[in-house]
Amino acid sequence: MKTGQKANEVKTRFASSDDAAAWNDYVDSSSGHTYGHRWQWRDILRESFGVVPYYFLAETDGRIVGVLPTVFMKSMLFGKFLVSLPWLDYGGPLTDNPRISSLLVDKASSLAREKNCRFFEMRAIRDRLEGLVEKTDKFSFFLDLTKGEEAVWKSFNAKARNQVRKAVKLGLTAEVGGAELINNFYRIFSYNMRDLGTPVWPKSLFTEIFRRFGRDANIALVKLDNNPIAAGLIIHYRNYSGVPSASAYRKYINLCPNNLLYWAIIKYCIERGSRTFDFGRSSLGSGTYHFKKQWVKDPEKQIWQYHLYSIDNLPELNPNNPKFKTAIAVWRRLPLMLTNFLGPRIVTKIP
Known part of the structure; x- marks a missing residue:
């Protein structure tokens, strides 16, 4: 021990690639972990979004006692942000106790100030930190898979079950595969995003x-x-499985492809041995919120917390903001090839 250094002192620092294995070991062994805390997202977001990751960790006597993944984002139109984490439903500190969480958040906030960020956003945190601005209009939909396929099926409301039956009766079929299906998935996903008036994430x-x-x-x-008329991405982490992205061609919605899609995924996850299925987040009152309520009766409220620096109100950089109404209407009319080219150059610069 260095002279003057206290036993069990918590020290915070930036994580490097050399910390990847120890970081994941800590995440795996921590209660409250999410797939969003895994180290791999640092490289995924850097390579596909072009963002700069800043991953913070806390140590005591050389042992990791907390982690906080963040990325720095910069847009000519909207400014600079520090986010934990973009695209994902989850983020924020994962630590041994609230005091360590505060230390890591303070360190990240100092970085955000140095970089002249408008705000620092943490998604779906588990333990509230005092003195931060909050957003509580988003919900998670978790489905317990432990009782088996029959019990899970009976837990859905009658409308959801009938729509699955309807899809099957109309001749729809489902399959689950791997990376060989990326092109099929992205073709449907990008088409649907264009129809919604929203820039699409990059295929990368x-x-x-x-x-x-x-x-x-x-x-x-x-x-x-x-x-293929509907597709969904599934991500697994230990005994958890979730769908962060899913889409269907709108012209086939009356055939109920989304219902069959989710039921096929749920059955696959039960066979895999997953104990929890996550439908992904939705905003209160949205169309996807009501769709998921057919499957999960009691969604869980997410808490997003913010440090605000150069703004006074919570950011609303999403399609529900009336300021984007005209842009959305124009986007819907653009050729798919153009929106697939422009979309990733826009959406990877905003949280």
């Missing part, structure tokens, strides 16, 4: 996910006459 995001996670990722397809 999904190829990087498969490159870094391998068998911990899958793609599910729903087909009509052997033509």
Whole structure:
């Protein structure tokens, strides 16, 4: 021990690539961990978004006692941000106790100030930190898979079950595969995002996910006459499975492809041995919120916390902001090839 250094003193620092294995070991062994805390996202987001990752860790006597993943994002239109983490549903500190969380958040906040960020955002944190601004309009939908397929099926409301039956009766089929289905997935996903008026994430995001996670990722397809009409990305982490992205061609919605898609995914995850299935986050009152309520009766409120620096109100950089109404209407009319080119150059610069 160095002269003057106290036993059990908590020290914080930037993590480097040499810390990757120890970081993941800590995440694996910590209660409250999420797939978003895994080290691999540092490389996935850097390579696909072009962002600068800043991963913080806390140590006591050389032992990791807390981690905080963040990335620095910069946009000519919207400014600079520090986010934990973009695209993902989860982030924030994962630590042994609230005091360590505060130390890591303070260190990250100092970096955000140095870089003249407008705000520092932490998504779906587990332990509230005092003195921060909060957003509480988003919900997680967790489904308990431990009772088996029959019990899970009976837990859905009648409408959800009937729509699955309808899809099957109309000849829709489902399959689950791997990286070989990325092109099918992205074709549907990008088309749907254009129709929603939202810039699409880069295809490299999904190829990087498969490159870094391998068998911990899958793609599910729903087909009509052997033509894919709906698709979903599945990410696994230990006994957890979730779908962060899913889409269907809007012209086939009356065939209920999304219902069959999710049921096929849920059955696959039960067979895999997953204990929890995550439908992903949705904002209160949105269309996806009501869709997921058919499957999960009691969603869990997420808490997003913010340090605000050069702004006074919470950021609303999403399609629900009335300021973007005209831009969304224009985007929907653009050719798919153009939106696939421009979309990733826009969306990877905003949280």
